[in-house]
Amino acid sequence: MEIGTNTLAGNDALGSATAPTLGDATSKTSQLSSDFEVFLKMLTGQMQYQDPLNPVDSTDYATQLATFSGVEQAVKTNELLDNLTSQMAIGGLTDLAPWVGREARSDAAVFFDSEPIEIFPKTMGLADSTEIVVRNAAGEEVQRMPYVAGSGPIIWAGVAPDGSPLPPGMYNLSSVGISNGEVIGEVAVETYSRVTEVRIADGKPVVVLQGGIVVPGTEITALRDGTG
Template identity: 45%
Template sequence: MDIQPTSGSAGQTGGFAAGGAPSSGGGLINSDFETFLMMLTAQMKHQDPLNPVDSTQFATQLATFSSVEQQVRTNELLTALGAQMGALSVSQLSGWVGMIARAEMPVHFDGQPVTISTRAADLADRAELVVRDESGTEIQRLPIDPGRQELDWAGVSDSGAPLPAGIYELSVDSYAVDELIASDGVFVHARIVEARNENGRPILVMESGQEVAAGDIVGLRQAQ
């Protein structure tokens, strides 16, 4: 390795500058550190004896590289810890599989009535249950009690014909003196069939195929 002698003022190091410390992680950090020490040694050997580099600059370069090395290792440990915590969450949630979860989510209608929990705004004097299909098109409005309640949505049209099977978005529009003051989703009960980790977030899969974040589950009960 041909390294040219260093000359110039004390502000020039001629070697591995502090700003050039490698940031690659994994197994490369050890080889990079050895290369850094070789270059630092060569720099000290070939510096101008009449204008030597200040020893504090060598210490600064070494400290800077050491700091980068420690940061890389810290990031690797944090990544591993995050993956471990995610796996732990999924392991804990595995006990939820088979249970009935309560969460704000769309309704899966298969021809049978669906139990939902509704709530209107506190100041509402009337409320309507709004039904939309998968495309977001409103297909039905039903008057309901504005108080908090649990009811069965039959899934039939205004003419009494059953609606096609599929996913429906239900919400409650709250009115006060005929003015719309709020629109809230409804809570639905569904059976959990799977718990998995997705991008570090525990996800629960319902029997209908819908996916709900574990943090969005507001209630659990044993399946009948």
């Protein structure tokens, strides 16, 4: 059964994701407070020791205060945005928690461990034929096979042209559209992979698939129960 909703968890990930943000925010606030005190002392000294025959215009004082106040407000705004971003990421992580142990569908690379894999080829409207191309982790083509448009999902057995099984590892599968003998396009093929972990990376929730393949949660197109 496919599900189109997003949901994730990981106490370790939460700690690593929020600590830098909170620390940076505290540092900014402390620095700003210190700078503001220095600024006030300088402003007081400027007023105290100004030339009585040529005093500084009160408008200049107001401008200086307004400028520093604007900087202070900007720092506080950035701090609030950082905290909000962290909270949103944590919320997304919590939503994705139930995905662990299930199978997620995406067009990312797939980990082959000698078990056949269901693949979902895509076809191009202008193509008169389609081929499935398989490449290993090094980008080398290891298999090419025809695909009949409209056939739906097929099973990839993971065998070389001579019939021998391909070694376990990471593979990229793509649909190649051909028209009049010329390649007109190539798109990644979608597959299902078991979700082993969910975590926050660069402030966003990501899904870790079997074999350590990391996919943004937004790039998962379907979800189903694991086949065991």
